[in-house]
Amino acid sequence: MYTTLKAVTGKAEELNYTVGAFxxxxxxxxxxxxxxxxDQGAPIIIQTSVDTAKYIGHENLVAVCEVMATKxxxxxxxxxxxxxxxxxxxxxxDKGYTSVMxxxxxxxxxxxxxxxxxxxxxxxxxxxxxxxxxxxxGGTEEGIHVAEHDKIYTEPKDAVDFVKxxxxxxxxxxxxxxxxxYKSKTKVNIELLKKINAAVNTPLVIHGGTGVKEEDIRELIxxxxxxxxxxxxxLVTWTKTAQETFGASKVNQSxxxxxxxCNEAVKEAVKHKIELFMNKESHTNL
Ligand code: 13P
Numbered sequence: 001m002y003t004t005l006k007a008v009t010g011k012a013e014e015l016n017y018t019v020g021a022f023x024x025x026x027x028x029x030x031x032x033x034x035x036x037x038x039d040q041g042a043p044i045i046i047q048t049s050v051d052t053a054k055y056i057g058h059e060n061l062v063a064v065c066e067v068m069a070t071k072x073x074x075x076x077x078x079x080x081x082x083x084x085x086x087x088x089x090x091x092x093x094d095k096g097y098t099s100v101m102x103x104x105x106x107x108x109x110x111x112x113x114x115x116x117x118x119x120x121x122x123x124x125x126x127x128x129x130x131x132x133x134x135x136x137x138g139g140t141e142e143g144i145h146v147a148e149h150d151k152i153y154t155e156p157k158d159a160v161d162f163v164k165x166x167x168x169x170x171x172x173x174x175x176x177x178x179x180x181x182y183k184s185k186t187k188v189n190i191e192l193l194k195k196i197n198a199a200v201n202t203p204l205v206i207h208g209g210t211g212v213k214e215e216d217i218r219e220l221i222x223x224x225x226x227x228x229x230x231x232x233x234x235l236v237t238w239t240k241t242a243q244e245t246f247g248a249s250k251v252n253q254s255x256x257x258x259x260x261x262c263n264e265a266v267k268e269a270v271k272h273k274i275e276l277f278m279n280k281e282s283h284t285n286l
Contacts, residue, residue, distance in 0.1 A: 002069040005077050005099035005129035006169040008043040009203040009226040017279040018221045021045035021079060021205075022270055023231030027056050027064065029238055032263040034068045034076055036270035042278055043075035044270075045099070045227060050088045053080065053097075062096035079131070081229075089119055093128050101131040101172070109158060116166040124167070131227070134162050135174030137207045139181055153192060156199040163202045170227055172205040181211025182232045188216055190223065197224035205229065209273075217276045230273055234266050241265045 008019045020037070024030045024046055037044035046065055053061060062078060069076035079099035080092040089100045102119040104112035116132045123130045135154035154173040163171055173196055175189045186208070197204060203226035206212065210232040212220070220228070245258040 001075050002066040003043075003075050003077055003098060004127070004169075005045065005079060005131065005227065008045065008075055008077055009170055011043070012226045013203060015279055016221065018217075018225050018228045018277045019043050019045055019077075020270065020274050020277050021047050021077075021081075021227050021229045022234060022273075023047050023049070023052075023081060023229070024061075025052055025235055025238070027060065028259050029234070029263050029266045030061070030064055031068060032267035033234075033270050034065070034072065034074055036267045037076070037274060038072045038074045040271055040274040040278065042274045043077070044274075045077040045079050047079040047081040047101075047229070047231075049081050050083050050085070050092075053092060058092060058095035058097065066096070077129075081231075086115070086119065086122075090122065093123055093126050097128065099129040099131070099169075101133070103133045103172075105133040105136050105172075105174075109162075113162060113165045116162075116168060120167045129169040130166075131170040131172055131205055132162065132166055132168040133172040133174075133207075134158055137172070137174050137177055137179055139178030139208055139211070153189065154196060156192075156195040159196050160199050163200050168202060170203045170205050171200065172207055175206075177206060177208035178211050179208045180232045181208060182236050184211065185213045186211045188212060188220065190216075190219055193220065193223045193225070203227060209233075214276055221277070221279070228273075228277055230270075233273075234269055237265045237269050238262045 012019050065076045065078045077099050078097045082103045083089045102116050104115045120130045136152050138151045175192050204224045205227040206225050207229045209228050209230035241262040249258050
């Protein structure tokens with residue numbers, strides 16, 4: 001079913017697992033990402049940046065997600081990642097995305113609340129879910145560096161006030177992860193996560209999943225992480241495979257021979273992550 005963030009995270013909360021949210025960068029890798037979820041009997045969130053949505057075309061992304069969700073019997077959410085502009089959010093909603101993130105984390109607290117609440121009002125009127133963000137997550141976002149001194153952890157008390165005032169369906173929190181960290185792993189602040197999770201009922205979101213140690217994943221899930229973002233790992237996997245295949249192929253060979261191995265490598269990476277994200281005991285009940 002082509003569905004919303006609220007629906008898939010609600011079920012994840014009930015059965016104590018987390019839903020993988022994977023960034024796609026082109027139309028090529030997308031079907032195999034959804035097939036990976038199907039193979040695992042799990043829901044999937046496909047997310048794009050604003051620029052990727054414009055590059056591929058919102059309606060093209062919606063069409064693939066909707067058709068595959070229906071034909072392959074997978075729960076698929078199409079989510080706009082890190083939008084900072086109301087017009088971009090409105091465009092995604094109007095063209096059929098089922099979930100959006102308004103990232104007001106760089107704004108003063110009150111302004112973040114006001115602007116997020118306005119997005120929630122529009123999105124909810126259209127049956128679309130909203131993720132907000134509090135605190136700043138370091139690293140690179142689409143190649144743009146977020147300075148280390150700008151990093152601010154999420155305060156549990158602010159999280160309570162923020163979810164109450166905005167009505168967001170999910171909250172991205174800053175607990176030590178960084179975007180784009182593919183060469184090393186981060187130290188997540190589990191104690192802070194526990195405090196935030198004890199204070200708010202809203203599903204929590206981890207960004208910068210590429211840099212999270214796999215052995216930390218279970219503890220993150222047990223403490224309320226219901227959406228788990230992974231982007232760079234797939235991007236690096238696709239690109240490295242493409243460098244090998246394109247580098248070794250003849251120029252008049254069908255592109256299929258070069259691109260299928262890239263998509264298959266991404267599919268395996270998504271399957272592996274979903275395996276870690278599901279709650280094994282409840283898996284069979286899905
Ligand atoms: P990574 O690219 O570091 O996995 O982070 C993805 C993400 O959080 C997208 O918002």
